[in-house]
Ligand code: HEC
């Protein structure tokens with residue numbers, strides 16, 4: 001709720017405040033027969049305005065990635081994103097799990113690469129707006145993130161020495177145009193890396209330090225090109241944005257794009273269902289981590305989420321403060337001032353964007369729910385978390401201040417319909433326009 005006090009102070013802009021509108025947050029939702037007649041309080045109008053796509057600031061250039069925003073990096077990154085040679089079985093690319101025709105994910109509860117993972121793929125669209133990457137935020141930039149799956153045993157399953165050699169064989173010109181001369185790998189083995197099999201790790205440890213750094217630098221640069229491409233992927237306008245633009249412009253006919261049920265869903269979303277507490281701003285996410293009591297996929301192997309990621313991101317050789325970053329230390333504020341209260345972050349996961357969410361079931365960090373209705377039933381039930389403390393659970397010590405959300409079957413259906421209005425195209429924008 002960080003910006004709400006400011007929002008409340010937004011001056012009235014000539015709106016007619018009806019009794020129904022002022023009571024909407026407290027009482028039952030106003031019945032709206034014609035969408036163009038929906039009346040919003042000053043506060044609601046201000047909140048709706050913060051959610052439209054037009055309010056999204058361009059994703060900032062990443063100071064740790066010197067090729068961010070360069071067309072040549074975008075072109076190279078796009079090719080690497082779909083290149084299956086960068087995998088142990090020659091069959092897996094980023095696009096295997098982040099398919100452009102499946103909302104840049106795979107539609108599975110947990111992803112399959114060369115093996116099977118334990119979490120659900122995330123859409124890469126809008127990644128430039130996220131300070132922390134992955135469900136647990138264990139990476140602090142899109143380029144550092146891209147290096148994770150490449151060396152992960154169940155995803156691409158390869159190693160950085162092999163990848164650096166592949167870059168040399170297939171992308172040397174493009175690489176050198178961006179990053180300067182490619183090192184010679186000389187007597188370095190074919191397969192060596194710090195995350196691989198025992199043999200690959202031993203081969204890596206046997207390499208001289210400078211050779212390891214050269215290889216790691218080529219590897220890091222692959223990630224930087226991929227990140228430059230990912231940052232061109234953006235959400236286009238959804239029906240909701242057309243509506244919110246019309247509200248902002250006070251254009252009644254433009255407001256007919258939403259049905260009365262969808263409008264009621266919006267009223268609940270920003271009102272009594274309290275969704276906007278976490279799903280806020282034009283991306284419908286606060287980019288923060290919360291334990292919402294989502295059931296563990298495997299009770300014997302609990303997923304600790306953000307709490308288990310804090311040390312990983314601090315110690316990551318590819319983080320903003322590391323030797324492969326292009327940033328000055330003072331540009332790494334997020335990392336330097338990261339919350340380290342692990343207890344409060346037990347089983348907390350990143351709030352996902354709700355843009356296009358209706359198009360990409362299943363839901364949650366391990367695909368625990370197969371439909372939006374199931375997600376909404378979870379919010380209504382608000383169960384206590386099995387690991388850590390759910391921020392949503394009610395009636396428990398320490399959480400008693402929270403009133404249970406009561407939603408009728410009709411209201412649940414209206415909320416789900418509203419979520420459908422957040423679907424729009426995915427567009428690839430030139431770096432200068434993103
Ligand atoms: C085997 C399937 C698989 C492959 C291959 C794969 N990913 Fe992912 N991706 C996932 C999963 C699963 C997650 C979430 C994992 C987690 O949170 O631990 C994820 C998360 C991400 C995220 C985080 C998005 C966010 O909002 O935090 C990005 C970006 C991403 N992947 C990009 C890539 C890139 C780039 C590649 C290729 C280098 C790639 N992925 C390869 C499955 C895959």
Ligand code: HEC
Pocket residue numbers: 269273274275276277278279289290291292294349350351352353354357362363364365366372375376379391392415
């Ligand atoms: C306390 C913060 C918080 C509140 C309040 C909240 N959410 Fe969420 N939401 C999250 C987090 C965190 C996740 C991911 C949880 C996970 O995967 O374990 C999530 C996941 C979702 C998803 C699944 C998206 C996906 O891609 O998997 C939907 C849909 C959703 N929320 C809708 C809502 C709606 C509708 C409301 C209001 C009834 C709401 N949320 C209230 C934080 C919140």
